[in-house]
Amino acid sequence: MVESLRAYGLLVRMWCRAAWQYPGSLILMTVSQALITLMDLAMVAVLFSQIDELASFGLREVLFLYGTSYLAFGLADLALGNVDLLGYRIRKGTFDAMLVRPAGTLVQVAAEDFSPRRLAVVLQGAVVLGVALPLVDVDWSPARVAMVVTMVISGAVIFGALRVLCAAVLFVVTDAAEVISAFTYGGNVLTQYPLAIYGREALRILTWVVPLAFVNWYPALYVLGRPDPLGLPDALRFASPLAALALALLAGAGWRAGVRRYRSTGN
Template sequence: MASARLAWTWALLAWTWTRAAAQYPVTMVTMIGGAAVSTSLDLVAIVILFTHMPVLGGLSAAQAGFLYGACQLSFTFSDVAVGSADRLGRHIRAGSLDTMLIRPVGPLVQLATEDFSPRKLGRLLPATTVLVWSILRLDLTPLDVLLTAVMVVNGAVLFGALWVLAASVQFVLVNGHEATKAVTWGGVFMAQHPMSLYGRDFMRALTFTIPLAFVNWQPSLYILGHPDPLGLPSFVRFLGPVVTAVLCLAAVLAWRAGLRRYTSTGS
């Protein structure tokens, strides 16, 4: 019940910002198009790579595109939902978090919808196009397509938990906004490429420390029928929801601990 109420409040606040942006339709469409174009630049780099080599990290162009599209979709959904939460440090420095705490809506929901902009949705277009193209090229079964949908949703929730954890760190490191981006924005950059490109120690870190491998890499190994470079047991490919649940619990505990620790700036 509480989760449904929070979701409804988030949707209402997001719609309010969207309706305000729609008062200037040309600007809104231009910004959405700009977001789509800017997101496509990473894709252009991948395309250029595959014009010079048929395989990247042991994956074909369609397989690499599958990883890219799924990762970008997951990250965009999470960024739309809670990406603005990383502004927490700014509110702590300005003392405006105090105002949020006395409002009838939770501070996390307020942060997540702050200055909500539909331009972020523009990033969905290139990601969806690449993912659909890859699925058609790979000739996946209906079960594989269903697992892909589950992977995208699970990845979005996992990234969302990382956003909240990164925001929670700013209760302690008020000026840690840029440092936490290494996990969020840096995370999507690492996860959108085949992890077989990285060294084994780095791959282990992305699996067992910051579990970005469960956004798309581990599930994709099963869907694409690709062997695990680390030689991990096959059941690891299905641990994504478990890892995400643990990460969500850690995010909730970290956020609540941060709120308890917060003593106001006095301004």
């Protein structure tokens, strides 16, 4: 693990130095990335210009959900966003070269073409969360502050693990990149709003099948002091780290299975 993190850090540093050779281009790309992501926030503003509450959540509470979701997603996207390109690398045959390098394949795929412009998503999530925290009607305590930190970290692990798990499918079906987008970008959009609006059946699926509810929904119920619409045990509000760990282990196993199944495309 230590060697993998060290290799990842070296590769990221190399790509950052390469990107900074063209600072004007990097700055413009970062600004454009920030403007694109602001569209999601604009949708929230438009929505609440027409209504006062969404599933009993007001604008302040939704901004809290938005900020935690976007910050967690941004951290996962920054670290593992490039695994989306695995199918392209397999088709081009460039994944073969990664198999003979002295570094893990997941480390290389994640760090390949790393771009600091992805920091724009992290920054936006952090700013929105920073604005929402003093606005929500919460009696802040050390436990609630710790929960906010835990939910962001656990959410980032969940988003990252889903990304890796979906990418492992590309070893079998190389043209299924949309699958990753459905669970990652789609999951980010889902968790920006109260999950109660999607109905009880959808909430069950997002709890027990695709555990996106543990990104910020269940921890937010604890922080905001809200009841669970499914009436599930309160212990689930503290289960995000366990869900993140289980999904990370599953993603690691899925990635290793995909690498074992891989057959070179030739050159």
